Amino acid sequence: MEEKLMQIELKQISKMYRDDFQEPYHALKEIDLSVPAGEFLAIVGKSGSGKTTLLHILGLVDTFDTGEYLFENVSMKKKSKSFCASYRNKKIGYIFQDFALVPKMSVFDNIAIPMYISNKSKTNIERRVRELSFDLNIISLLKKPVYQLSGGEKQRVAIARALTMKPNLLLADEPTGSLDRKNTENIIDILKKINREGTTVVLVTHDEDVASRCERIIRLEEGKICNI
Numbered sequence: 526m527e528e529k530l531m532q533i534e535l536k537q538i539s540k541m542y543r544d545d546f547q548e549p550y551h552a553l554k555e556i557d558l559s560v561p562a563g564e565f566l567a568i569v570g571k572s573g574s575g576k577t578t579l580l581h582i583l584g585l586v587d588t589f590d591t592g593e594y595l596f597e598n599v600s601m602k603k604k605s606k607s608f609c610a611s612y613r614n615k616k617i618g619y620i621f622q623d624f625a626l627v628p629k630m631s632v633f634d635n636i637a638i639p640m641y642i643s644n645k646s647k648t649n650i651e652r653r654v655r656e657l658s659f660d661l662n663i664i665s666l667l668k669k670p671v672y673q674l675s676g677g678e679k680q681r682v683a684i685a686r687a688l689t690m691k692p693n694l695l696l697a698d699e700p701t702g703s704l705d706r707k708n709t710e711n712i713i714d715i716l717k718k719i720n721r722e723g724t725t726v727v728l729v730t731h732d733e734d735v736a737s738r739c740e741r742i743i744r745l746e747e748g749k750i751c752n753i
């Protein structure tokens with residue numbers, strides 16, 4: 526039988542935050558985590574338990590101190606910032622907790638940013654942005670500047686931008702954080718569809734209902750994974 530590809534393997538990952546004014550803070554402690562390709566995983570835990578820190582490491586947004594991180598069997602240990610940025614742009618879609626959109630730019634340009642960075646052709650960019658905007662029901666917003674959008678609309682733009690490069694892994698930090706029940710259901714349905722189409726999805730959530738709709742749940746407590 527063919528062995529299933531591991532999207533992510535973390536082995537004994539630890540992370541300390543250090544600055545000049547405070548004692549070092551041990552945010553993640555010897556995390557072991559394997560995520561097979563195609564899984565839909567939720568990370569839950571109290572505020573301050575290390576969820577965003579873990580997602581940042583998975584998304585190559587931040588580094589770790591000790592341990593090993595394999596992404597599709599490739600080691601991510603001690604890679605340069607430029608390697609991480611280019612690898613992330615090709616392979617990983619990241620939906621940030623605060624969306625990280627550019628407020629004065631149009632919805633079209635925000636979605637297209639990863640393709641501009643990769644020097645994709647104008648025709649390809651136009652086709653991909655329209656395709657995603659259709660799926661996410663934001664076609665009518667393409668010319669609007671992002672600052673004029675509602676929270677739910679911004680969320681859908683952030684999802685579209687994370688999907689522009691057809692990533693193998695989609696990471697979402699509180700993707701339903703500021704949304705009402707109806708919009709929350711809508712976003713979960715979108716993420717489930719993306720997952721069914723083959724993308725591995727890892728999301729962080731406070732919402733137990735959202736977590737219960739995922740395939741597997743892991744819980745963080747004071748920087749450690751505790752079994753549930």
Ligand SMILES: Nc1ncnc2c1ncn2[C@@H]1O[C@H](COP(=O)(O)OP(=O)(O)OP(=O)(O)O)[C@@H](O)[C@H]1O
Pocket residue numbers: 542543550552570571572573574575576577578579
């Ligand atoms: N840059 C930093 N410098 C120092 N400490 C930090 C830094 N970022 C996070 N921390 C600390 O690390 C711990 C974990 O933070 P993290 O943001 O990962 O938690 P979280 O579980 O995502 O919390 P929340 O649910 O509130 O977003 C917290 O105690 C936080 O104060």
